[in-house]
Amino acid sequence: MGNVEKSLKDIGSFTKLPGANLFTTSTTKLFNWAQKSSLWPLSFGLACCAIEMMATFASRYDLDRLGMITRASPRQSDLMIIAGTVTIKMAERIKTLYDQMASPKWVIAAGSCAISGDHYRHIYSVVPGVDWVIPVDVYVPGCPPRPEDFIEGIMELQNLISNGKISPTYNVSTGGKNQIDIKKTKTKKQKNLIENKFINKNELLNYASQYKNKDFLYLKFITATDFEEGLTLTYVISNTKLGEDMEFHVNLGNSLEIDSLSELFVGADWQEREIYDLFGISFSGHPNLKRIMMPEDWIGHPLKKEYDMDTHNSPYRPTREEYESWKTKL
Amino acid sequence: MEDQIVEKDFGDLAINMGPQHPATHGVFRLKLYLQGERINKIEAFLGYLHRGVEKLTEVLDYDMIPPVLERDDYLSPTSNSLGFVNTVEKMCQIEVPKKASYIRVLVAELQRISSHLVALGTYGLDLGGSLGGGASLFLYCFREREKILDIMEELTGTRFHTNINQIGGVRYDVKIDVIKKINDLIKYIRPILIEYNDVISKDQIFIKRTKSIGVISAQLAQEAGCSGPVARASGINFDIRRNQTYECYDELDFDIPLGTNGDSYDRTIVRMKENLESLKIIEQIINGIPSGDLSSRKPFKSAKLLKPPKGSFYSSVESPRGELGFFIVSDGSSIPYRMKIRSPSFSNLSIIEKILPGNFVADSVTILGSLDPVFGDVDR
Secondary structure, three states, rough: OOHHHHHHHOOOOOEEHHHHHHHEEOHHHHHHHEEEEEEEOEEOOOOHHHHHHHHHHHHOOOOHOOOOEEEOOOHHHHHHEEEOOOEHHHHEEEEHHHOOOOOOOEEEEEEEEHHHHHOOOOOEOOOOOHOOOOOEEEOOOOOOOOHHHHHHHHHHHHHHHHHHHOOOEEEOOOHHHOOOOOOEOOOOOOOOOOOOOOEEEHHHHHHHHHHHHOOOOOOEEEEEEOOOHHHHEEEEEEOOOOOOEEEEEEEOOOEEEEEEEEEOOOOOHHEEEHHHHOOOOEEEOOOOOOOOOOOOOOOOOOOOEEEEOOOOOOOOOOOOHHHHHHHHHH | HHHHOOOOOOOOEEEOOOOOOOOOOOOEEEEEEEEEEEEEEEEEEOOOOOOOHHHHHHHHHHHHHHHHHHHOOOOHHHHHHHHHHHHHHHHHOOOOOHHHHHHEEEHHHHHHHHHHEEEEEEHHHHOOOOOOOHHHHHHHHHHHHHHHHHHHHHHHHHOOOOOEEEEEEEEOOOOOOHHHHHHHHHHHHHHHHHHHHHHHHOOHHHHHHHOOOOOOOOOHHOOOOOHHHHHHOOOOOHHHHHOOOOHHHHHHHOOOOOOOOOHHHHHHHHHHHHHHHHHHHHHHHHHHOOOOEEEEEOOOOOHHHOOOOOEEEEEEEEEEOOOEEEEEEOOOOOOEEEEEEEOOOHHHHHHHHHHHHOOOOHHHHHHHHHHHOHHHHHOO
């Protein structure tokens, strides 16, 4: 008896007839059997768990044994493994991908981020659990789950499919969009803590190009810090030949505008966009000053001190009360 | 002959690549504006994995931060926590026992190999397609990676988020049987790494797909802030392990492989050669782990006890992707006032808007894969 016949025995019975076998079962059982035996997952990874998912698909654990072949298109796949943290920006795409999959379709939420948001759950940009976006059939805990856990989760899903016991959990947040106001936090701004070299705002371009001529070509990073005196920008450039770093700071005071370094250093382009996004400093002369991390219609600048970490700015992100009551219900 | 191929003009066409795309190494979206098969202009969209780590660190005590940071660059988690604890130790002037320093470097170098193996394996998928010849390279690389992860597991109990670094030292000791296993691993993996290096450097398909594709000049690489294998492939002799040394790297003997052309081929070859250098470092370490304490700090009851002095501080380490730095502003309390993560992937990737235009669509995947970005590290 072959493997297929062996697994068919679980769902029906064989009757011996002269010259042939007669197999009797219900159509529901037969379809369920066919569906569970060839789950084709969408090759779609988000974060760390995706690396473990890849390891599960690769040599040692070999998911092909379970009839699984990854498909790059959602239209060809019937299983979606959410492996990693779901952000608000990604949530819309996940919903689109899910809608593009043909029914019947299943979802496995792998890893604590996809289940509940884990330690990122109170962050402004993170969806605390993918079940706020799409219905989830099986949860695989772990940070990240081991390949064995992945396999167990998939086998659990196969069991559910063959027993016809699929009942996905799904929740829709009612808040989110209503709470667009940015809450004021109690975090106190400190007075300036940086002691190193400060330069005047107007000198910046001259100063940077002066050092660039001295072979300080390598732009390490640009960042900002929110102090009582106003936002302070930090620039670090380096001379790779001498291994010397040059760190200097600019205090912006009340203004929110400064010259862009993007013409001197190519890398300043994205660094300044990040600061514009997270701190709201605009750089005059920047070729493409748009938000880079947050969605373009986002309100507020998250890394400012008055911005509350736990802000609810999207329909996918439930309020804290909703989140607590939903997770205790589970 | 080649010059006579006429590209039919289909007018301008904009196509989207990602955020769900098997060859973008994560959640990243490229909008390619095409003229026929050539890329005219690109727009890059990121932030699909922005988890607000920098904001999160503003509510966590210093001792609680390393495990969170390990989720950042998830192919080499130890480098993340190593960079952070290094910075805090320099701020608080905490001495690290020699033994702890050796164990840190041991784990970091093991993870460098596993990270470069993932980079090579997924690069195979990028070039050959997931059902074509590229899949075999992927499967072989992951087979080798599992062996390294086994050692991690023996050493720390987890497969890759080892969480071995803590401020002042390390959490776990290296036992004698683990050293034996690492010795076996070196014997097993060295000929394999050499073989992979030979295979890809002689394979005509690989060479044709990668040679002189995505060339980054040394000047451009520096101005964009590229570091690690991306910068070294362009001939910049800059490695934090050597130029601004940390831990016990100054006692170790290793070379820094350099490329000449700065193309996708060089970047891959530099990674392969770095693997062999890492093996050299690991060999030196397991032969000379000194005895002593694992941590210079006494066991503490509360994470609130560690309070670095007021001021700002920056220091960096060499992660498999390049310079990973931490800029910390302390207000004298037990939580950082502001922490900036200088991530190598973000700076390396920022060059893509400059080097993609002029290439074919198929090369966009080649170039992106050769930069080896990790999106947890790009978006933070």
